[in-house]
Amino acid sequence: QVQLVESGGGLVQAGGSLGLSCAASGRTVNNYALGWFRQAPGKEREFLAAVSWSGGRTDYSDSVKGRFTISRDNAKNAIKLQMNGLKPEDTAVYYCAARIGYSNIYYSGDYRYWGQGTQVTVSS
Numbered sequence: 001q002v003q004l005v006e007s008g009g010g011l012v013q014a015g016g017s018l019g020l021s022c023a024a025s026g027r028t029v030n031n032y033a034l035g036w037f038r039q040a041p042g043k044e045r046e047f048l049a050a051v052s053w054s055g056g057r058t059d060y061s062d063s064v065k066g067r068f069t070i071s072r073d074n075a076k077n078a079i080k081l082q083m084n085g086l087k088p089e090d091t092a093v094y095y096c097a098a099r100i101g102y103s104n105i106y107y108s109g110d111y112r113y114w115g116q117g118t119q120v121t122v123s124s
Contacts, residue, residue, distance in 0.1 A: 001026045002113040004096050009118030012086055016122075020081040022096030022115055030074045033102045035111060036081045038092035038120075045095070049081065050105040059105055064090075086122045093117040 008020040020036070035050035049060045049070040058070055064083075072079040079096060097111035104110060 002029055002032070002098055004098060004113055004115035006094060006096050006115045006118040009094060009120045011121045011123065014086060014088055014122055014124050016086050017082070017084045018086065018120060020083065020094055020096075020118060020120075022079045022081075024077045024098065028074075029077055029098050032098040032100060032113075033105065034070075034072055034079045035097050035099070035105060036068075036070060036079075036094060037097060037108055037111075038090075038094045039117075040092040043092075045108050046092075047106040047108065048094075050102070051079065052102050057102065061106070083120075086120075088122050088124045090120060090122050092120060094120050 003026045006022050036048040037045050039045040048064050051058045051070045051072050055072050067085045069082040095117045096115045098113040099111040
């Protein structure tokens with residue numbers, strides 16, 4: 001079993017930055033691909049970014065490409081999501097997730113483990 005815990009959410013003004021962290025426990029996630037998703041009220045869960053187990057490959061959705069950066073630290077069993085240029089439409093609950101393999105990474109159903117989420121609110 002893997003437990004994931006997100007932190008770093010909060011309230012920020014439009015144009016500002018936030019850094020989210022996700023700590024893994026229970027077993028190492030070094031062999032898992034890790035991703036970030038978000039879900040706004042009344043909307044489906046949305047893929048944001050993913051990083052391969054080695055950290056050698058990253059992918060982003062068009063909505064956050066160029067503004068968000070995903071990174072992982074296997075020594076600390078953790079990943080981060082640096083968010084810059086935040087917009088009100090980025091307001092959502094943000095989740096980290098872990099999965100085996102790196103195919104079809106945009107599909108939330110293939111992620112085995114999920115955190116409880118952290119709220120990000122961007123004011124205009």
